[in-house]
Amino acid sequence: MNWRLSCILACWLPLAAHAVEVDPVPSVMWDFYHKQFLAQAPFVFDDRVKLLAPPFAEDARQVPLEIDARAFNGHVVKILAWAELNPLPKIVDFQPKAGVLPWLSLRIRIEQATPLRAAVLTDDGLWHVGSTLIDAAGGGCTAPSVVRTQPGWEEHIGEVLGGRYPRGEFSRVRVQVAHPMDNGMVSGIPEFFINHAQLRDQDGQVLADLELFPAVSENPNLAFDIDAPGPTRLVLRDNSGNEFDAAIP
Amino acid sequence: MTQPARRQPFALSVLLGAILLSGQAMASVTDEDILQDPKNPGQIVTNGLGVQGQRYSPLDTLNVDNVKELRPVWAFSFGGEKQRGQQAQPMIKDGVMYLTGSYSRVFAVDARTGKKLWQYDARLPDDIRPCCDVINRGVALYGDLVFFGTLDAKLVALNKDTGKVVWSKQVADHKEGYSISAAPLVVNGKLITGVAGGEFGVVGKIQAYDPKNGELLWSRPTVEGHMGYVYKDGKAVENGISGGEAGKTWPGDLWKTGGAAPWLGGYYDPETNLLLFGTGNPAPWNSHLRPGDNLYSSSRLALNPDDGTIKWHFQSTPHDGWDYDGVNELVSFNYTEGGKEIKAAATADRNGFFYVLDRTNGKFIRGFPFVDKITWATGLDKDGRPIYNEASRPGAPGSETKGTSVFVAPAFLGAKNWMPMAYNRDTGLFYVPSNEWGMDIWNEGIAYKKGAAFLGAGFTIKPLNEDYIGVLRAIDPKTGKEVWRHKNFAPLWGGVLTTKGNLVFTGTPEGFLQAFNAKTGEKVWEFQTGSGVLGSPVTWEMDGEQYVSVLSGWGGAVPLWGGEVAKRIKDFNQGGMLWTFKLPKELVAKH
Numbered sequence: 001m002n003w004r005l006s007c008i009l010a011c012w013l014p015l016a017a018h019a020v021e022v023d024p025v026p027s028v029m030w031d032f033y034h035k036q037f038l039a040q041a042p043f044v045f046d047d048r049v050k051l052l053a054p055p056f057a058e059d060a061r062q063v064p065l066e067i068d069a070r071a072f073n074g075h076v077v078k079i080l081a082w083a084e085l086n087p088l089p090k091i092v093d094f095q096p097k098a099g100v101l102p103w104l105s106l107r108i109r110i111e112q113a114t115p116l117r118a119a120v121l122t123d124d125g126l127w128h129v130g131s132t133l134i135d136a137a138g139g140g141c142t143a144p145s146v147v148r149t150q151p152g153w154e155e156h157i158g159e160v161l162g163g164r165y166p167r168g169e170f171s172r173v174r175v176q177v178a179h180p181m182d183n184g185m186v187s188g189i190p191e192f193f194i195n196h197a198q199l200r201d202q203d204g205q206v207l208a209d210l211e212l213f214p215a216v217s218e219n220p221n222l223a224f225d226i227d228a229p230g231p232t233r234l235v236l237r238d239n240s241g242n243e244f245d246a247a248i249p
Numbered sequence: 250m251t252q253p254a255r256r257q258p259f260a261l262s263v264l265l266g267a268i269l270l271s272g273q274a275m276a277s278v279t280d281e282d283i284l285q286d287p288k289n290p291g292q293i294v295t296n297g298l299g300v301q302g303q304r305y306s307p308l309d310t311l312n313v314d315n316v317k318e319l320r321p322v323w324a325f326s327f328g329g330e331k332q333r334g335q336q337a338q339p340m341i342k343d344g345v346m347y348l349t350g351s352y353s354r355v356f357a358v359d360a361r362t363g364k365k366l367w368q369y370d371a372r373l374p375d376d377i378r379p380c381c382d383v384i385n386r387g388v389a390l391y392g393d394l395v396f397f398g399t400l401d402a403k404l405v406a407l408n409k410d411t412g413k414v415v416w417s418k419q420v421a422d423h424k425e426g427y428s429i430s431a432a433p434l435v436v437n438g439k440l441i442t443g444v445a446g447g448e449f450g451v452v453g454k455i456q457a458y459d460p461k462n463g464e465l466l467w468s469r470p471t472v473e474g475h476m477g478y479v480y481k482d483g484k485a486v487e488n489g490i491s492g493g494e495a496g497k498t499w500p501g502d503l504w505k506t507g508g509a510a511p512w513l514g515g516y517y518d519p520e521t522n523l524l525l526f527g528t529g530n531p532a533p534w535n536s537h538l539r540p541g542d543n544l545y546s547s548s549r550l551a552l553n554p555d556d557g558t559i560k561w562h563f564q565s566t567p568h569d570g571w572d573y574d575g576v577n578e579l580v581s582f583n584y585t586e587g588g589k590e591i592k593a594a595a596t597a598d599r600n601g602f603f604y605v606l607d608r609t610n611g612k613f614i615r616g617f618p619f620v621d622k623i624t625w626a627t628g629l630d631k632d633g634r635p636i637y638n639e640a641s642r643p644g645a646p647g648s649e650t651k652g653t654s655v656f657v658a659p660a661f662l663g664a665k666n667w668m669p670m671a672y673n674r675d676t677g678l679f680y681v682p683s684n685e686w687g688m689d690i691w692n693e694g695i696a697y698k699k700g701a702a703f704l705g706a707g708f709t710i711k712p713l714n715e716d717y718i719g720v721l722r723a724i725d726p727k728t729g730k731e732v733w734r735h736k737n738f739a740p741l742w743g744g745v746l747t748t749k750g751n752l753v754f755t756g757t758p759e760g761f762l763q764a765f766n767a768k769t770g771e772k773v774w775e776f777q778t779g780s781g782v783l784g785s786p787v788t789w790e791m792d793g794e795q796y797v798s799v800l801s802g803w804g805g806a807v808p809l810w811g812g813e814v815a816k817r818i819k820d821f822n823q824g825g826m827l828w829t830f831k832l833p834k835e836l837v838a839k840h
Contacts, residue, residue, distance in 0.1 A: 154374040154375070154376075182372065187330070188329065188330055188331070189372075190370030190371070190372055191370070191372075192372035239413070239414055240371065240372050240405070240414055240417055241403075241405060241406075241414035241415070241416055241417025242417065
């Protein structure tokens with residue numbers, strides 16, 4: 001019995017039904033990312049971390065991805081997501097606080113067919129890794145930007161469209177932010193992307209902290225589930241130091 | 250921001266950017282470091298090798314006898330397709346070199362090996378409006394931050410270890426024609442910058458920011474009639490109209506688009522606690538549209554660094570009609586005359602005259618031509634005001650589309666342009682990179698339109714001599730005497746460095762970095778860098794050896810505005826390299 005399993009049996013026996021020893025998606029990269037992103041910390045592959053993505057990326061530049069760790073609601077420290085075979089694999093580092101569910105929806109770029117991962121760190125120090133596979137024709141990370149072909153795009157940087165929609169127990173905030181999210185892989189165009197987002201409540205309390213990476217699509221779409229009352233604000237910052245502040249009632 | 254892949258920790262999100270995990274413990278740059286520069290031979294933390302801008306190094310390990318052993322140790326390419334004019338002066342702190350390249354790029358390079366540590370590429374909008382190439386003249390260092398201005402008129406602060414943006418502030422609107430090309434400077438804990446844009450009818454201004462967070466502290470317009478402000482707790486408090494009131498030296502509404510952009514930045518004199526800035530041409534170029542002296546265009550300004558108040562001004566070209574910007578650096582130096590120490594400042598103007606001023610009050614001490622041909626003025630009066638040759642002012646267009654054209658020397662690109670001169674405390678001489686050229690210039694009608702060129706003039710530039718345009722001159726500021734000259738075929742466009750080792754360094758558009766005997770002007774060393782040298786060389790000491798670095802990369806204003814001069818330079822290739830040389834230890838004793 002290796003350390004992983006003993007750990008599971010000792011501490012998380014009730015969870016064992018959801019944890020699997022074998023990587024649910026075939027990946028040559030898991031050991032590498034386990035070391036690089038999770039510092040070889042204890043983990044389980046866990047089907048309660050749900051990654052919802054289409055089986056095939058119709059548009060490799062705009063692939064919808066939903067990360068659902070609501071099974072661990074109240075115990076989530078952070079969620080890291082990445083696309084294993086992307087040239088720039090990291091997608092997001094999401095830290096939901098009290099008032100926001102451990103659920104996130106966004107759109108990403110896919111360079112080729114790849115395993116997608118979301119690793120959820122719970123407050124007991126264990127990483128729960130959700131996985132899925134996506135097929136793609138490819139090229140989403142190196143294709144020319146659509147935003148940049150639109151004249152006057154600079155005028156609209158940081159504009160936020162969206163709203164808040166009641167969904168019974170909680171409400172869902174959905175936004176789209178105008179930004180080219182240049183990832184630096186198109187020749188002659190330097191990196192220019194939103195690298196930080198914060199969802200705050202009416203008192204300025206942080207509801208969620210996000211570090212974003214250039215695997216996030218241009219004109220990023222983000223959605224959060226909020227179970228706290230009152231209006232919210234989304235504060236964004238890009239790697240050029242531009243700051244944007246959107247009120248979401 | 251691009252960075253080698255050697256470290257990519259999943260940094261916890263913090264608003265101020267990631268902290269380097271593998272970085273060495275390094276001291277941050279203090280006010281004292283800045284004021285002491287260049288006494289600490291291991292670092293260069295000011296643009297100008299000292300806040301006074303003398304560009305004089307007290308190092309003498311490398312000297313006129315052993316300079317022939319100076320050899321390259323590494324070269325660093327700026328990469329990409331963006332090879333345009335490279336005009337920065339590198340800074341060195343704790344074995345790291347910080348410099349800028351064309352298109353608002355910043356590099357941090359290991360000074361020992363030339364290995365890139367990080368690179369920051371500003372994301373520029375498509376509609377930037379630089380008048381004269383997409384150049385940048387370097388960074389400022391303070392605390393743990395690296396500061397520079399962008400072509401879209403932002404001031405950006407980067408973490409010195411990671412190159413990540415700590416803050417970014419819009420200094421002015423690039424759509425009105427503003428940009429920033431000069432290196433900012435830090436004085437008494439304030440980060441100070443000018444702006445460019447005199448060709449677009451902007452209003453020149455000098456502004457101070459809190460280096461920690463980019464908060465605006467004061468703003469001083471350089472055109473008469475505009476209100477200056479100091480900022481207290483985020484609120485603007487009026488601090489007096491520049492020049493007292495509008496309309497005194499400007500007619501009608503033209504002061505509202507008056508130019509006078511302090512685009513070359515400035516220096517600081519700790520002895521008088523004054524910021525010394527130059528201002529650019531009045532807008533538009535057509536002087537018949539704006540009778541009067543047009544203050545403070547084509548002037549030198551002394552400002553209180555605490556609040557931006559103008560303490561004195563000296564206007565080198567009142568009512569400029571030739572694009573004789575007065576931005577040229579005002580270099581503080583002391584000399585003795587009749588047993589008395591004079592606190593002076595010297596400047597070599599675009600208009601062809603060299604001025605020595607009393608820097609305590611801006612009074613004119615003396616002035617003299619430093620180029621062979623000046624036609625627009627016959628001399629200077631006792632206060633330093635030019636005695637105009639009215640026949641050399643291009644005519645008013647009247648009802649015609651074009652006024653009478655006149656031939657004038659120097660050309661609008663100036664007897665000396667942006668390239669900074671150096672002052673050697675041992676020889677008492679200024680080393681001035683100058684150019685001998687003239688122009689045909691005529692006026693045209695013009696109306697102001699936001700963001701469009703606001704010149705009202707046409708021009709074409711011409712060499713005065715077949716065999717040279719550039720002349721590096723050694724000039725005695727006490728007598729006006731030219732001690733030596735060295736001619737160059739193409740126009741000189743690079744900065745000058747002088748050292749205690751009796752050396753003068755400067756570069757040529759032909760690609761050579763050259764060294765001269767400071768006393769005699771004899772060329773004692775040169776090295777072909779592969780592209781034109783427009784940068785300002787520096788020298789420093791590391792591991793007991795003396796180093797020299799300079800940027801190479803042809804471009805700048807000459808190829809864009811060169812007229813007939815363009816024929817001399819059209820075959821020069823562009824580039825983007827940082828070259829570093831040293832005198833190996835074992836060769837020091839040999840000579």
